[in-house]
Amino acid sequence: MTAGRAFGAISRRLHLGGGTSVPGVVAQRMYPGVVSYLAAQLAYGSLMITGTNGKTTTSNFVSSILRDAGLRVWRNREGSNLMRGIASSLVIRARPTGRLRRSGQAISVFEVDEATIPQALNEISPRIIVFNNLFRDQLDRYGEVDTVLTNWQKALEHLSPETILVLNADDPTIAQLGNSFKGQIVYFGINDTALNLQSEQTGEQNHQVIDTRTCSQCGHEYEYAVRIYSHLGHYRCPNCGQERAQPQISAVEVQTEGFDRYRIRVQAHGEEHTLIVPLPGLYNIYNALAAIAVARTLGIDWEPIENGIGQSKPVFGRGERIQADGKTIRLLLAKNPTGFNEVLRTLFADQEKRHVLFVLNDKIADGQDVSWIWDVDFERVVEHTSSLVLSGTRARDLGLRLKYAGVPEAEMAIIPSTPLRLQREERGNSARRKKKTATPITIETATHLYGLKQALDLALEQTPTGETLFIVPTYTGLLELHHELEERGLTSRYWEGRDG
DSSP states (O other): OHHHHHHHHHHHHTTSSOOSSHHHHHHHHHOTTHHHHHHTTOTTOEEEEEOSSOHHHHHHHHHHHHHHTTOEEEEOTTSOOSHHHHHHHHHTTBOTTSOBTTGGGEEEEEEOOGGGHHHHHHHOOOSEEEEOOOOOOOHHHHOSHHHHHHHHHHHHTTSOTTSEEEEETTOHHHHGGGTTOOSOEEEEEEOOGGGOGGGOSSOGGGGOOOSOOBOTTTOOBOEEEEEEETTEEEEEOTTTOOBOOOOSEEEEEEEEOSTTOEEEEEEETTEEEEEEEOSSSTHHHHHHHHHHHHHHHTTOOHHHHHHHHHTOOOOTTEEEEEEETTEEEEEEOOOSHHHHHHHHHHHTTTOOOEEEEEEOOOSTTTOSOOGGGGGSOGGGGTTOEEEEEEEETTHHHHHHHHHHHTOOGGGOEEEESSOEEEOOOOOSOHHHHTTOOOOOEEEOOSSOOOSHHHHHHHHHHTSOTTSEEEEEEOHHHHHHHHHHHHHTTSSOOTTOSOOO
């Protein structure tokens, strides 16, 4: 454990990163059981939060509530949600003797990658595990939704019945995880029927990405009385009768009070309370409900719940606000079709024109197949931008998608990561191909601008003083943007301010 901490410190000193994963990698190599050993020392145990979208924000809500309630909260907040990140969050808080520092009042809140859940549950027996939602995401890494669900179901077969499941009642893929679980289950959901997309006259529901359509019991297509977004809502199978579970924690009224402020009325176990969710997007209502469900399950009073959620700040890239020379930058991570659709829905809900920078990458952490952009409702962008800049490794692909959506080419500034290089196709027999005589041809764009730095400069230049630039990046684009903003002295490194 000492070696792991030392390697992490060296990594930070040499500016090789935050050192957020190195301690865990080293410690696990030297002692494979380190996670189980350290986690067992926590007086209040561990919580796990997983799902396609909302893990980081839900973890932040839960942590804020628990701190307000007087607990010491340890997190893998730096964003490393694989086993090495979980290991690091424990190792950096351990003494050389192998005992955790100040573990008597500590509880851990682990944000866990969807594919890591089986391994995490094999090493840690959590008090509570939250399953927030399940959408199509990084098909080249995770596979289809059914693949992820099957892996979760197998992992839960060996879960102790003392663990409590907190499940999203509005997501049929998530709710069915409780069908065979022997322990306690707490469901959360939205009961405000005014949010029903099917009752709107805009045809907005036609643009939703539906990742789950059929009943897990009989294969018949679900019917929806209320659809909130995607496949989330009040569903029922007309064939076998399987239907949405009644949530113990529900938002019975949701009122918008600005771009990033909701007032919600929550019913929980016969009580009713009103609180503020200070973040944009309906998806954050679900994140808040999940956090409330965790807190009430732990016996936390309502005052810490209201304070913890109401005073939460946007976390890394999830609505984060940064000031830049009299202008405001808002970072809104969008890493899959459903998430991107909800960001666009939030961004253009009031029909105001926005200054926007989209960043689309296809690196391993993003998913190298970007065909999902054709499932995103980019038609929302048409006539709703005052300025529009596209960047990233697949900026040109995004430009093509926006062109088909109806955005005029003249309204888009495309600043890709690198110049476009076309390799001539080699023809002829195999002997000729071996000559490798093809010469790369570089096609310059009209602006001769390349790279995220140039894209950010142009987007900020086009944003007047006093106004907001909304940046919507995929995951590695967010990391690159944050690094650039750190270099400009506009924000701190994302791993700084660690808990514990």
